[in-house]
Amino acid sequence: MKKIQMVDLKGQYEQIKERIDSSVLDVVQSTAFINGPEVHSFQKELEDYLGVKHVIPCANGTDALQIAMMGLGLQPGDEVITADFTFAATVEVIALLQLTPVLVDVEPDSFNIDPEAIKKAITPKTKAIVPVHLFGQSANMDAIMAIAKEHDLYVIEDNAQGIGGSYHSKDGSTSKSGTIGHVASTSFFPSKNLGCYGDGGAIFTNDDDLAHIIRGIVNHGMYTRYHHDVVGVNSRLDSIQAAVLRIKLPNLDRYNDARREAAKKYTAAFANQEHIITPVVIDKEDTHVFHQYTLRVIDVDRDALVKHLNDNGIPCGVYYPIPLHSQKAYQDKRYNEADFPITNQLVKEVISLPMHTELDDEQIDFITNTVIDFVGKSVTI
Numbered sequence: 112m113k114k115i116q117m118v119d120l121k122g123q124y125e126q127i128k129e130r131i132d133s134s135v136l137d138v139v140q141s142t143a144f145i146n147g148p149e150v151h152s153f154q155k156e157l158e159d160y161l162g163v164k165h166v167i168p169c170a171n172g173t174d175a176l177q178i179a180m181m182g183l184g185l186q187p188g189d190e191v192i193t194a195d196f197t198f199a200a201t202v203e204v205i206a207l208l209q210l211t212p213v214l215v216d217v218e219p220d221s222f223n224i225d226p227e228a229i230k231k232a233i234t235p236k237t238k239a240i241v242p243v244h245l246f247g248q249s250a251n252m253d254a255i256m257a258i259a260k261e262h263d264l265y266v267i268e269d270n271a272q273g274i275g276g277s278y279h280s281k282d283g284s285t286s287k288s289g290t291i292g293h294v295a296s297t298s299f300f301p302s303k304n305l306g307c308y309g310d311g312g313a314i315f316t317n318d319d320d321l322a323h324i325i326r327g328i329v330n331h332g333m334y335t336r337y338h339h340d341v342v343g344v345n346s347r348l349d350s351i352q353a354a355v356l357r358i359k360l361p362n363l364d365r366y367n368d369a370r371r372e373a374a375k376k377y378t379a380a381f382a383n384q385e386h387i388i389t390p391v392v393i394d395k396e397d398t399h400v401f402h403q404y405t406l407r408v409i410d411v412d413r414d415a416l417v418k419h420l421n422d423n424g425i426p427c428g429v430y431y432p433i434p435l436h437s438q439k440a441y442q443d444k445r446y447n448e449a450d451f452p453i454t455n456q457l458v459k460e461v462i463s464l465p466m467h468t469e470l471d472d473e474q475i476d477f478i479t480n481t482v483i484d485f486v487g488k489s490v491t492i
């Protein structure tokens with residue numbers, strides 16, 4: 112059996128090696144390292160793929176979120192509602208901009224922000240909602256957009272984990288995730304569904320004015336050379352990374368299909384396990400791109416399961432072990448434990464299994480058998 116990896120970047124690279132190597136070499140030989148033609152071409156190709164008017168490439172997914180919030184003109188003290196159960200980057204940039212993060216609980220099935228919890232958290236100071244399409248499952252955008260409309264709030268989609276996924280609205284329309292809110296961010300970190308070979312990110316929007324503002328912000332607040340109209344940042348996607356992404360983008364649907372196939376096999380193997388809750392696909396299959404395949408284990412010592420898998424050569428992850436509202440950096444006396452029953456439960460139960468585009472049946476069988484064997488022997492009640 113091939114060695115099992117959490118993410119198999121090498122196996123994926125080998126299949127596109129010749130084209131990647133020659134494209135990267137072309138950039139090196141052209142010396143157009145910054146803002147070269149590859150960046151512009153990638154931007155256009157991603158706009159076409161997503162069906163969005165503007166893609167603004169930047170240095171990473173955390174910058175993308177921060178720049179989106181700067182572009183919307185959010186001001187210190189404005190409240191921004193986001194999920195308690197997500198990667199810290201989401202809340203970090205809110206705090207960095209001196210906005211007030213308002214963390215709310217998530218839904219137990221989708222792991223995504225709970226629209227009912229959003230409603231309860233709205234105050235006159237609320238300015239924006241940041242749904243995260245966690246683990247690749249599109250959040251409930253119909254409900255979130257309706258709340259935003261009613262209360263005149265911005266919606267910033269954190270699409271770092273959801274690129275290539277779709278969302279089917281109740282009105283019958285289908286859109287790519289990250290193209291529904293006012294603005295969205297994504298990450299091209301190597302392990303993401305569309306990963307480059309270093310850091311990278313992008314902002315998407317259909318709003319022409321916002322796109323113009325953001326294009327200046329990423330470039331030191333410059334709209335005319337050496338005229339700095341607003342305080343900006345330096346956040347660019349390297350030409351070499353754009354060259355890699357141009358080769359990977361046409362494979363994105365195939366990559367996401369491979370992830371869905373692996374997820375289906377995992378879920379089938381765990382079908383009769385009463386102590387294992389497999390991830391639910393909310394709505395149609397294409398709404399989930401399985402950035403992670405995350406189980407909940409019930410009445411099982413999750414940390415012992417992690418150790419058992421690791422001892423058997425199976426890497427796995429706990430995303431995320433601590434609710435953001437309990438993190439030292441983000442604790443606040445405004446928060447009440449009773450408001451986070453789902454997140455507080457999930458952090459104890461979740462375990463993410465290896466998930467990437469190169470998993471084979473032998474590996475999946477070994478992983479599922481090892482999990483089932485341990486769970487069968489170690490149920491705590």
Ligand SMILES: *Cc1c(COP(=O)(O)O)cnc(C)c1O
Nearest residue numbers: 171172173198200271272298300
């Ligand atoms: C990866 C990730 C980010 C940050 O992306 P970077 O490119 O690493 O800065 C933000 N939000 C979520 C949900 C992520 O998974």
